[in-house]
Amino acid sequence: MSVIELADVVKRYNNGDEEIAALKGVDLAVDRGEMVAIIGPSGSGKSTLLNVIGLLDTPTEGTVTLDGQDVTDLGTDGLTDRRRESIGFVFQAYHLLPIFTAVENVTVPSMWDSTVDRTDRARELLDRVGLGERLSHKPNQLSGGQQQRVAIARALVNEPHIILADEPTGNLDQDTGATILDELTRMKNEENVAIAAVTHDEQLTNYADRTVELVDGVRR
Numbered sequence: 001m002s003v004i005e006l007a008d009v010v011k012r013y014n015n016g017d018e019e020i021a022a023l024k025g026v027d028l029a030v031d032r033g034e035m036v037a038i039i040g041p042s043g044s045g046k047s048t049l050l051n052v053i054g055l056l057d058t059p060t061e062g063t064v065t066l067d068g069q070d071v072t073d074l075g076t077d078g079l080t081d082r083r084r085e086s087i088g089f090v091f092q093a094y095h096l097l098p099i100f101t102a103v104e105n106v107t108v109p110s111m112w113d114s115t116v117d118r119t120d121r122a123r124e125l126l127d128r129v130g131l132g133e134r135l136s137h138k139p140n141q142l143s144g145g146q147q148q149r150v151a152i153a154r155a156l157v158n159e160p161h162i163i164l165a166d167e168p169t170g171n172l173d174q175d176t177g178a179t180i181l182d183e184l185t186r187m188k189n190e191e192n193v194a195i196a197a198v199t200h201d202e203q204l205t206n207y208a209d210r211t212v213e214l215v216d217g218v219r220r
């Protein structure tokens, strides 16, 4: 069973009088343990696709299935719950909170639930991405590559089934990008998590198990 499955997804935006179809009938299924790179020119619908997969936006037509459950019509609260349970996010600009330590940053996605304490899991994940000696460092005491490792640990803290990454190597030089992709690949295998990454980085597509290309809102 795929973690996420999109069937004939259409997404239209209304810009005043003009209607823009950002996605024009996209099918996509991503399985646990695979990394899929999503590529395509600017304006081809990559961000829209990532937002639909991440339950941050809903399709105009078509269906979205998460872990076998049709989530297309769940509504905002239902989508938020499913997103928290099953989806982790990694961004180009890391988006760490500057006043928090590395450990605290990693626990952020678990803070909405006061009945669980993920501090031990956060420490363990940071150790596994090579930051065991930097648990109490603030983001400004860490390099870009180290900050992205913290972000990878954060994305994994709730034991998600899929990680969505938006240009995860976009702010990093080639060598640091390669170490981040090594780290993502290792965690993908260790945690049996799916990864879908929007990218312009050819290096990332080399690491990916498969590449999905969008052109003008359709898969090529």
Ligand code: ADP
Residues within 6 Å of the ligand: 013, 014, 015, 020, 021, 022, 040, 041, 042, 043, 044, 045, 046, 047, 048, 049
């Ligand atoms: P990409 O990520 O590949 O650059 P996007 O998904 O951002 O592509 O955009 C696809 C198309 O949808 C573009 O024509 C863009 O202008 C339009 N679009 C995206 N988001 C919105 C929005 N919130 N409102 C109106 N149009 C949008």
